[in-house]
Amino acid sequence: MKSQTTLKMMLAAGALSVGMSHGANAQDTVKIGSVLSVTGPSSFLGEPEDKTLRLYVDKINAAGGVAGKKIELVIYDDGGDANKARTFATRLVEDDEVIAMVGGTTTGSTMAMIPVFEDAKIPFISLAGAIEVIDPVRKFVFKTPHTDKMACEKIFEDLKRRNLTKIGLISGTDGFGASMRAQCVKVAPNYGMQIVADENYGPRDSDMTAQLTKIKNTAGVQAVVNPGFGQGPAIVTRNYAQLGMNSIPFYQSHGVASKSFIDLAGAAAEGVRLPAAALLVGDKLPDSDPQKKVVTEYKQAYESATKQPVSTFGGHAYDGLFILVEAMKRANSTDSGKIRDEIEKTKGFVGTGGIVNMSATDHLGLDLSAFRMLEIKGGDWNLVASGS
Amino acid sequence: MAEFLQFLISGLTVGAVYALVALGFTLIYNASGVVNFAQGEFVMLGGMVTVFASAAGVPLPLAAVIAVVAAVVIGLLLHRFAIEPARGASAVTLIIITIGASILLRGLAAIVFDKQFHKLPGFTGETPIDILGAAVQPQSFWVLGGTAVVVVALYVFLEHTLLGKAVLATAANRLAARLVGINTTTIMALAFGGSAAIGAIAGILVTPITLTNYDVGTLLALKGFAAAMLGGMGNPLGAVVGGLLLGLLEAFGAGYLSSTYKDAFAFLVILIVLFAAPQGLFGRRAVERV
Amino acid sequence: MGALLNQRFVTLAVLAAVIAVLPLVFPSSYYFRVASLVWVSALAAIGLNILMGQAGQVSLGHAAFFGIGAYAVAIGPTHLGIPPWAALLIGAVLSAVLAYLVGRPILRLKGHYLAIATLGLGVLIALVISTESRWTGGPDGMPVERLTLFGWRVSGSYTWYWVTGALLLVGTWIALNLDETPTGRAFRALHDSEVAAQVVGVDVARFKLQAFVIAAVYASIAGSALAFMNGFINPDQAGFLHSVELVTIVVLGGLGSVVGSIVGAAVLVTLPQALTVFHEYEHLLLGLIIIVSMIFMRNGIVPSLSGLFLRRARS
Numbered sequence: 001m002k003s004q005t006t007l008k009m010m011l012a013a014g015a016l017s018v019g020m021s022h023g024a025n026a027q028d029t030v031k032i033g034s035v036l037s038v039t040g041p042s043s044f045l046g047e048p049e050d051k052t053l054r055l056y057v058d059k060i061n062a063a064g065g066v067a068g069k070k071i072e073l074v075i076y077d078d079g080g081d082a083n084k085a086r087t088f089a090t091r092l093v094e095d096d097e098v099i100a101m102v103g104g105t106t107t108g109s110t111m112a113m114i115p116v117f118e119d120a121k122i123p124f125i126s127l128a129g130a131i132e133v134i135d136p137v138r139k140f141v142f143k144t145p146h147t148d149k150m151a152c153e154k155i156f157e158d159l160k161r162r163n164l165t166k167i168g169l170i171s172g173t174d175g176f177g178a179s180m181r182a183q184c185v186k187v188a189p190n191y192g193m194q195i196v197a198d199e200n201y202g203p204r205d206s207d208m209t210a211q212l213t214k215i216k217n218t219a220g221v222q223a224v225v226n227p228g229f230g231q232g233p234a235i236v237t238r239n240y241a242q243l244g245m246n247s248i249p250f251y252q253s254h255g256v257a258s259k260s261f262i263d264l265a266g267a268a269a270e271g272v273r274l275p276a277a278a279l280l281v282g283d284k285l286p287d288s289d290p291q292k293k294v295v296t297e298y299k300q301a302y303e304s305a306t307k308q309p310v311s312t313f314g315g316h317a318y319d320g321l322f323i324l325v326e327a328m329k330r331a332n333s334t335d336s337g338k339i340r341d342e343i344e345k346t347k348g349f350v351g352t353g354g355i356v357n358m359s360a361t362d363h364l365g366l367d368l369s370a371f372r373m374l375e376i377k378g379g380d381w382n383l384v385a386s387g388s
Numbered sequence: 389m390a391e392f393l394q395f396l397i398s399g400l401t402v403g404a405v406y407a408l409v410a411l412g413f414t415l416i417y418n419a420s421g422v423v424n425f426a427q428g429e430f431v432m433l434g435g436m437v438t439v440f441a442s443a444a445g446v447p448l449p450l451a452a453v454i455a456v457v458a459a460v461v462i463g464l465l466l467h468r469f470a471i472e473p474a475r476g477a478s479a480v481t482l483i484i485i486t487i488g489a490s491i492l493l494r495g496l497a498a499i500v501f502d503k504q505f506h507k508l509p510g511f512t513g514e515t516p517i518d519i520l521g522a523a524v525q526p527q528s529f530w531v532l533g534g535t536a537v538v539v540v541a542l543y544v545f546l547e548h549t550l551l552g553k554a555v556l557a558t559a560a561n562r563l564a565a566r567l568v569g570i571n572t573t574t575i576m577a578l579a580f581g582g583s584a585a586i587g588a589i590a591g592i593l594v595t596p597i598t599l600t601n602y603d604v605g606t607l608l609a610l611k612g613f614a615a616a617m618l619g620g621m622g623n624p625l626g627a628v629v630g631g632l633l634l635g636l637l638e639a640f641g642a643g644y645l646s647s648t649y650k651d652a653f654a655f656l657v658i659l660i661v662l663f664a665a666p667q668g669l670f671g672r673r674a675v676e677r678v
Numbered sequence: 679m680g681a682l683l684n685q686r687f688v689t690l691a692v693l694a695a696v697i698a699v700l701p702l703v704f705p706s707s708y709y710f711r712v713a714s715l716v717w718v719s720a721l722a723a724i725g726l727n728i729l730m731g732q733a734g735q736v737s738l739g740h741a742a743f744f745g746i747g748a749y750a751v752a753i754g755p756t757h758l759g760i761p762p763w764a765a766l767l768i769g770a771v772l773s774a775v776l777a778y779l780v781g782r783p784i785l786r787l788k789g790h791y792l793a794i795a796t797l798g799l800g801v802l803i804a805l806v807i808s809t810e811s812r813w814t815g816g817p818d819g820m821p822v823e824r825l826t827l828f829g830w831r832v833s834g835s836y837t838w839y840w841v842t843g844a845l846l847l848v849g850t851w852i853a854l855n856l857d858e859t860p861t862g863r864a865f866r867a868l869h870d871s872e873v874a875a876q877v878v879g880v881d882v883a884r885f886k887l888q889a890f891v892i893a894a895v896y897a898s899i900a901g902s903a904l905a906f907m908n909g910f911i912n913p914d915q916a917g918f919l920h921s922v923e924l925v926t927i928v929v930l931g932g933l934g935s936v937v938g939s940i941v942g943a944a945v946l947v948t949l950p951q952a953l954t955v956f957h958e959y960e961h962l963l964l965g966l967i968i969i970v971s972m973i974f975m976r977n978g979i980v981p982s983l984s985g986l987f988l989r990r991a992r993s
Contacts, residue, residue, distance in 0.1 A: 011677045037963065038503075038505065039498060039603075040603070041603070041816070042499075043503040043603075044503065044504060044505065045504050047504075068899060075955055077957075077960070080910045082819060082910070082914060082915055082916065083715075083904070083908065083912075084950070086908055086910070087711055087712060087715060087951070090707070090708045090711040090835065091708045091711075091951070093707045093708075094706040094707045094708035094711075094835075095705075095708040095709075106818075107512050107818045107819065108818045108819055108912045108914070110817060111818060111821070111910055111912075112819065112908060112910045112912065114910075115908075115909045115910065130818060132818070168734070171811065173648065173808065173817065174817055174819040175816070175817040178811060178816045178817050179810075179816065179818055181818075182811065182816070199642075200647045200648045201642075201647060202650075202651060204604075204607045206405075206594070206597065206598030206599075207398050207401065207402050207597065207639070209394055209395075209523075210394070210398055210399075210639045210640075210642040210643040210647070211642055211643075213394045213395070213643060214643060214647075218389060226468045230505075231505040231599045231601070234505070234599060235598065235599065241516075242516045242525055243394075243516075243523050244523055260505065263505050263507070264505055264506075264599055265530055266507070266514070267514075308504075327520045329433050332591060342563070357404070362794075380604055388824075389907075423790060426796055433893075467862060469701070470969050470973070473973045474858055474973045474976055476974065476976075477972070477973075477976035477978070478977075479789075480730070480736065480925075480929050480933065481929060481972050481976045481977075483729075484925070484926055484930065484968065485911065485928045485969050485972045485973065487922060487968065488927060488964075488965045488966070488967075488968030488969040488972065489965060489969060490965070490967030491961055491964055491966075491968065492961070492962055492965025492966055492969065493965070494961060495958075495959070495960070495961030495962035495964070495965055496962055498958065498961070499958055499959070499962065512952050527971075566761055596954065606919075610797070610918060613794065613797075614797070614798070617793075617794035618794075619792060621790050621791070631774050648956070649805065649809070650799065651805060652801070652802050652805045652806070655798035655801050655802055656798075656802065658785075658794065658795075658798050659795055659798050659799070661786055662795050663783050663786075666786060666788070666791060671791075
């Protein structure tokens with residue numbers, strides 16, 4: 001008796017999975033896939049990415065699609081779980097049969113998905129931060145956000161200009177914070193930087209005064225850098241002001257490059273500097289700036305469609321989508337291999353993150369000039385004039 | 389000294405929140421024997437409802453009241469539609485139900501509100517107060533004072549009202565309580581409502597310091613559960629002491645030892661305490677019924 | 679006894695048949711991937727069920743052993759030059775030794791206190807894994823070398839479907855047999871009443887420890903299998919949420935039921951895949967389904983349904 005029930009259960013489980021299959025896709029559409037962390041601890045990154053992709057695919061289709069074909073966007077939410085991301089990647093490749101992928105919110109998810117797209121020879125434009133995504137170069141993997149190493153370099157450049165060399169680090173122990181901390185430690189000697197304090201906090205911690213007090217009481221700290229993303233840096237910034245440490249220059253990273261950081265940190269954010277994409281200061285760019293048109297148009301479109309302030313995270317998805325679309329146009333084909341070759345030939349692409357010039361050895365195509373050094377003043381982002 | 393004081397206040401503030409969550413665990417556990425892993429979700433609701441109500445133009449005190457009421461309603465619904473129908477099921481089954489409830493409430497909050505982080509202004513400004521060299525946020529006093537008020541109110545209720553004594557009687561022996569005419573179902577509903585209110589109050593008090601979003605509950609449930617066990621499950625005093633102790637362990641661990649391993653340090657102490665006192669610090673050393 | 683043996687045989691035969699037949703209806707290798715995940719989760723859950731369902735002890739930190747198995751096959755070959763298959767064994771031995779060492783003091787605790795102690799142990803191990811990035815790659819995880827057995831490079835969704843399916847069969851066979859050994863009977867006595875078991879001469883501490891070690895080894899091997907299959911591993915797999923997921927699988931499927939653990943794993947792994955069509959309502963529905971199934975099948979899916987079936991058959 002019992003085993004008969006067993007059989008039924010097993011068949012039911014089987015039927016459930018079979019029920020997930022889809023019908024054949026039409027001739028005049030191409031599928032582009034995406035796996036994003038729309039929920040979970042990285043949802044503040046994944047959500048704007050999700051909204052950006054949906055918004056612009058609709059716009060592209062309304063304008064007639066790409067090379068005569070409409071785009072069908074397939075997005076899955078990995079909830080920040082790399083193992084889930086891996087399964088969805090397989091699903092995109094095997095079941096949905098996408099021709100390309102723009103996604104991978106976190107470095108953890110991206111790294112877990114890379115083998116799937118490499119094996120399937122399908123181009124994968126990642127939206128994750130860490131340098132290990134594109135270093136070493138993998139044939140089918142690209143990315144749009146500036147690397148964490150570049151953020152460290154940009155910050156250290158600024159510090160060097162200000163003749164500050166002894167720094168304290170306070171880093172989140174999430175993937176972003178830990179990876180950027182490691183890069184900063186690695187490149188610090190190149191800029192003559194000396195790390196005299198090195199503290200950490202958990203991604204969900206709600207009070208960092210203990211760590212900051214330690215840094216404050218460390219002799220000779222001339223500046224503090226906070227590699228981290230999410231709400232952590234906002235709390236660090238508030239605690240920083242609470243402890244009256246404002247006299248010590250304070251640097252955030254591109255991990256907080258959305259208006260919500262200024263809202264959350266409030267007055268405490270005044271004077272904080274960070275390297276970020278031109279997108280945040282679109283209205284303050286000179287008209288001659290090549291990025292001005294792209295970033296103001298994206299900001300306007302995103303904010304009017306979502307009623308939420310623009311962030312560079314959504315911008316990375318915009319860049320990824322259009323690098324892909326341009327490549328598809330040039331290739332005039334839906335063949336994944338040909339599209340990959342064209343992505344690699346991307347030259348002079350003006351995106352929200354900078355001017356992208358890819359090559360066989362550089363699957364990011366951005367240099368340090370893509371980063372602007374910003375300072376928060378009067379509750380808004382401001383360009384730091386070089387030399388100050 | 390200033391450094392010590394800074395760690396102390398930081399630890400007490402965070403610990404007070406753990407204490408309130410642990411208190412919520414204790415109340416429900418005593419009345420029903422259920423370990424409610426959706427307890428953190430009440431804290432989330434308290435913060436999020438207040439944020440969204442005050443963003444809609446409702447004055448902060450009224451928004452806070454709305455948040456508490458909303459949490460209580462959710463707590464009662466949870467009891468009525470998820471716990472009550474499973475009455476008599478084993479302890480693990482009930483735990484899994486509360487885990488399901490926590491997933492459901494998080495999913496609901498992500499849809500009803502959003503997935504962004506939000507803040508509340510400090511109740512009495514945000515200018516730090518200097519206490520012997522330690523810089524303290526005024527909101528810390530609200531958290532500590534609020535926690536004290538909740539603890540005292542709960543004590544008075546349990547010890548000096550008929551209804552409270554009925555709760556204690558139910559906690560001590562459910563069958564005997566029923567035999568003397570106590571409606572244990574009502575008591576359980578009361579416990580869920582009260583526990584939701586305590587959680588929501590914690591959420592409202594602490595959001596100006598810690599910020600909030602739809603999934604802050606998971607970690608708070610974990611820490612609150614740890615605090616309740618450290619103090620001794622079922623003992624309200626133990627819950628408060630356990631919570632404060634856990635907060636202090638984290639703050640002093642981060643300050644004096646290693647900020648990387650501060651959570652490890654806290655759990656190591658919990659393990660050591662349990663090895664020495666298997667029922668927690670203030671746990672009942674009851675004879676096990678065979 | 680003969681009937682029991684028979685039932686065990688039938689269960690195994692049905693499981694083997696299901697594993698063999700499913701590929702015939704799978705339209706793409708994505709389905710093999712999902713099925714392999716079910717087999718791996720089921721393997722870990724069967725082990726945990728020996729501890730929870732048979733010996734009646736809760737563990738809220740079981741993913742830690744899963745993580746040890748996974749990182750053993752990641753770190754061993756990459757940093758220490760150990761062959762992958764040997765790393766799997768080392769991981770299992772390490773998990774067993776650790777379970778043995780901490781098991782003695784931890785298992786003295788009862789009920790929720792045991793839950794918090796195992797939870798603490800799990801948090802500690804997960805924290806070490808995500809912090810010691812020189813060895814483990816930190817929170818972003820690290821790549822895992824492919825498994826090679828006698829010159830055969832094990833890779834691809836199809837291959838791993840069969841490998842994990844075979845592992846699950848072996849794991850199921852051992853668990854079913856354990857049920858009928860003196861150890862299994864001692865476990866069940868423990869589950870019913872520790873004191874009674876002690877009175878009739880069961881060495882309670884020893885059997886609890888045995889169940890803990892067995893459960894740890896199951897989880898470790900499942901972890902190694904997942905790491906090999908993914909070619910990549912990160913600390914989430916050792917974390918608290920994964921521990922909770924394993925406990926949920928065991929309870930949802932049915933405490934003490936080996937088949938229940940497999941069904942529980944099948945439900946909890948395929949459900950999020952099936953629910954993606956509901957987009958933002960996914961989590962809400964998942965929570966709702968868990969609550970409703972536990973209310974109406976409070977002993978777990980398999981025991982509740984088979985109980986219902988037996989009652990129908992009798993009347």
